[in-house]
Amino acid sequence: MDVKTVQDVAKFAHLALTEEELERYSKDLGDILSYFELLNEAPECSERGVNPIKVEDITREDVPKVEYDADELLRDMDTYERYVRGPRLS
Amino acid sequence: MSMDTTLADLKKINAKYQMFHAMTDDTVPGDAKFLFSAKDNLTSKDMETCAGSRILEGYHPVFDATCIEKLRNAGGKLIGKTNMDEFGFGTFSTNSGFEIPRNPYDLGRACGGSSGGSACAASVIEDHMSLGVSTGGSICCPASFCGVYGIAPTYGRVSRQGLIDYGNSLDKIGVISQKATDLKKFMEIIAGKDEKDPTSMVQPEFKTAYRKMGSVAIPKEGIEGLSKEVDRVFKAAVETLKSMGVDVEYVDMHSLKYAMPAYYVLATSEASTNLARYVGMRYGHQEGDHSLKFDDYFTEVRSKYFGDEAKRRILLGTYARMAGFGGRHYAKAREVRQVVINDYKHILENHDAVLAPTMPFTAPKFDDISKMSALESYKADYLTVPANIAGTPHLSVPCGYDCDGMPVGMQFVADHWNEDVLFSIAEDWEKQFDLKRPEVSI
8 A cells, every 4th residue: 555545544544644654554554455355366145244143123112211320421531511521623 | 279369469460470451459359259350341330441552541431341240240359451452453462552461371472362361361360260352363362372261152142232342243252261161151141132232132042051062174274374383282182082082074164265354354444433433532531632623633642542553453444444445345355254154154064163273373472473564463363263254153272282381272163152062062171181270470
């Protein structure tokens, strides 16, 4: 994978890489993706399951309840007046 | 070793082997019926939970993972959270943001990954059970390297509620112990339906009655690329199995060679989406510069606290899901998963289990691991990955020792939901196997 592609993917994944990391991941990912070409030789199959077993949609009873205390959930979070603090949006 | 002795010596033991990231300060067991530890990607409300990642440093969950809750309810006392590769990303437990566990048989060697701390604890501490998690082999690999028994059950058998996900369609919680009989005993406690994890709700009854293993199939592709010592020990173990009345047949399973690339496409795709939630808000490190715009803030925190292998897998998974590449390889990887499942089921129509060595070599030295490329490390998983993408239960038993005294493991794979046949062969094996415990001095 060329350095420019690594840089583009990293930006998409919210990662800032150093020059050394860009070079290293470029080589590593290139080697790995070349090996993955082996998949092109694999036999075809009409089934493409997302899970290895059959799963069913199962829903819980819609009963309102307080599972966790809000203050306990906020205990280790960076908060301001019981709101979670975060960076600015614009 | 009594529970009192274990607790009294816990910090000294950990100073030598580095199996625990967090430990209890209790020095007496109270009314506990047994002690246990858990991999650090399982939430525990009284101990920090980091999943081996510095980005989660300082995270104290408000709830127990279902499996931990069940063990506590059964009288278990959680004594420690075990060191692991960051988010499960590794074969040797050397990709940790914290401490790296040391092999009980040789401190200069790795414990295997990614549940390395769990296997180390199970090997070093007498009468100890540790919870592990397997995505691509992370229970059986360290069990093999540390000379203990380990089971990764069928996908969906144990609730994943409270597990910090690596790959949702692959993650399985299981048990590691010195005793084969403990695997069944503790799996009975943690298995079962949990409405908080829909994938656990379709499971049939958990069977535990003894069912003698009549025959095993050894894929010819599963005995290629072994070290000379693993090959020697495994062949001797197969002869022992025959003497126990188990029929052995060598079969073809061509799909095995495609499992490794398919696994890394699926696992990193899922991991890259799961790890998108770690942005320096709500849990773990949150001390970024709030004057930055959100994109820059997230990037700053993630770049600072994710480790090398986590970044590599996020990049790989993000790329695998992108248009173009994803259309080819992601879809193909899902096809390969089904081909592997079909091949296992075809073989298991005539056999009780599929057998191969657990790992192609014994626990490597840290120096040798540091010289391995990422791809070489991924390739080391080729024997454990197939059962993991298939979601089939698999169990590693210690089957001998190499010329340096390092343990060798072999892995049995059964059909979905047939853990009972694995428990049975492990218990039969244990009766005749001379397990050499490591010399533990503190």
